[in-house]
Amino acid sequence: MKQYNYDVCVIGGAGHVGAPLAIVLADRGMRTLICDINEEAMDILSKGEMPFTEEGGKTMLRGVLDRKVLGFTPNIKDISNIPVLILTIGTPIDEFHNPVFSLLTRCIDSMIPFLSDEQTIILRSTVAPGATEYLDRYLKSLGKKTRIAFCPERVVQGKAIEEIQTLPQIISGTTPAAVRIAGDIFRRIAPEIVEATPKEAEFAKLICNAYRYIQFAATNQLYMMVESAGLNYNELLLKMKTGYPRMESIPGPGFAAGPCLMKDTMQLFAFEKQNFILGQVAMTINEGLPNFIVERLSRKYDLSQKRIGILGMAFKAESDDIRDSLSYKLGKILRFMGATIHYSDEYVKDTTFISKEELVRQSDIVIIGVPHNAYKTFLFPDAVEVIDMWNMPNTKKI
Ligand SMILES: NC(=O)c1ccc[n+]([C@@H]2O[C@H](COP(=O)([O-])OP(=O)(O)OC[C@H]3O[C@@H](n4cnc5c(N)ncnc54)[C@H](O)[C@@H]3O)[C@@H](O)[C@H]2O)c1
Incomplete structure (x- = not known):
């Protein structure tokens, strides 16, 4: 059986959504890697401090750092061989109020050389209806069979650590295997799983x-x-x-x-x-x-x-x-x-x-x-x- 250094990688994991999730995943025993382009925020996190206010974040962060179950990298190539990749990068709108999808597609493009058919991408950034299926088609068009799930974040900023562990988690995926793998991850942290289709979850x-x-x-x-x-x-x-x-x-x-x-x-x-x-x-x-x-x-x-x-x-x-x-x-x-x-x-x-x-x-x-x-x-x-x-x-x- 394949040996992995990490169970899960949170890409965008130094951000407001990614960091609390990565900390909770690590606290629940999953060896978690944070991959982010913001090296300053990762540096703060690696020293046991939160880069922004997050109730209960610091205590749990220090616990997972002590137990050495949380790692950091700025290099996207480090995602190779990590079975589950959770994407939490920003999905802003532009000055004309149109969604800027290119940040996400650029990030996916940077991941492609390091993706294998054994991996599962869980999209957690908020995306427009149809985006999960679009990404699935995009990866397939490049010959990749990486599984795609969409599991939205619905927590209140600042209380994420508590709410990730107390609110039901909606999960969806483009294949039954993607749904099963996403479910296995979130069952470890959320009290209830609600299954939906990708478009339902996006809506x-x-x-x-x-x-x-x-x-x-x-x-x-x-x-x-x-x-x-x-x-x-x-x-x-x-x-x-x-x-x-x-x-x-x-x-x-x-x-x-x-x-x-x-x-x-x-x-x-x-x-x-x-x-x-x-x-x-x-x-x-x-x-x-x-x-x-x-x-x-x-x-x-x-x-x-x-x-x-x-x-x-x-x-x-x-x-x-x-x-x-x-x-x-x-x-x-x-x-x-x-x-x-x-x-x-x-x-x-x-x-x-x-x-x-x-x-x-x-x-x-x-x-x-x-x-x-x-x-x-x-x-x-x-x-x-x-x-x-x-x-x-x-x-x-x-
Ligand atoms: N803030 C919230 O309360 C909240 C709640 C639910 C959902 N969301 C959604 O979650 C997503 C993230 O929001 P956020 O508030 O955490 O944003 P954020 O800006 O705080 O975090 C995004 C992180 O992604 C990193 N990043 C950007 N491009 C990257 C790349 N190519 N590779 C690696 N890392 C990269 C950034 O450096 C940053 O640390 C958005 O889609 C947002 O709509 C946010």
Whole structure:
């Protein structure tokens, strides 16, 4: 029988999806190799530190490093002879909101010289419906019989370590053998396996994010309507929800952004040949929220005379991830209006940022970009106007 040095390789394994998965796989006893082009992130991981915030990541990482079941390589040739290859590289959209599939195909192309018919590729990056079958045909056209599975990641960023081990895992593949092998891997970490066809699994992943994005857009649109009518939307939400279960699931208002929600909605939009109107409208609403805030402020003040601080630059609370964060868009619009802008964040490391105490001292108006926990107990001086869509307990409702 063939002897392997590793059971599984996670390609893109130093990223937000790949690293937690690689750590959990290694923790469950699979000898795991991380292959990534980001050598800096791999270096941080190899020293027992997480390159980004991930609950429980550091402890588990240090455990698997001590047990020597997690390795690192920047060389794609090291994938040869590893039976299972899990792909978690990014699948962004371009400036016209079209999916950029070429990153994935370029990565697959770089793998081809090292692929054998005994290996299985598990695609975990979020892809458009039909992409798994496309890759299967592509490999076959090159004479490769490498098996292809698609097993989407549906965890919440920052809580991946916990959710990988507690959420059901959808698995699919282009052959029964691919499904069986993917199932064998994920049965070791997930409590439940749900089998689907590749296209079902691709849709499932995209719909989970698009639906959430639409829910945020619904509440954000209502927020803008109610606030424009001079009422406080969060107070209204509380009144509407009291003793009324059918309203329980409506989310609160706030910036809905980040690396997945809009991108995945736009993947469906592109797939539906631009007819996924609900998704397009959701994007217009969510991306328009910073403009709404600026518009309201500019009616009240000459913004060129104002110093404005944005508290919270990550795309969501308790995260250090700034990808597609709407706080930056808000800052850009305000700067365009002539305002003096300061940024602060509890987790994002940026030498141009100032502390929250300093930000409050240097601002006439503070806008909460994202409600990190540290802001919920912060004492805002009365002299500063605080714009808080998130309904934090310590801000005056204006
Ligand atoms: N971030 C999330 O919460 C989340 C959740 C579910 C699904 N997803 C999906 O997972 C995928 C990855 O997202 P992410 O947030 O982890 O992205 P990321 O940018 O954090 O990670 C991607 C990693 O892939 C590496 N990479 C890129 N090209 C490579 C190559 N050719 N060879 C080796 N490594 C390469 C990058 O260096 C990076 O470390 C995307 O398709 C995304 O939509 C993300």
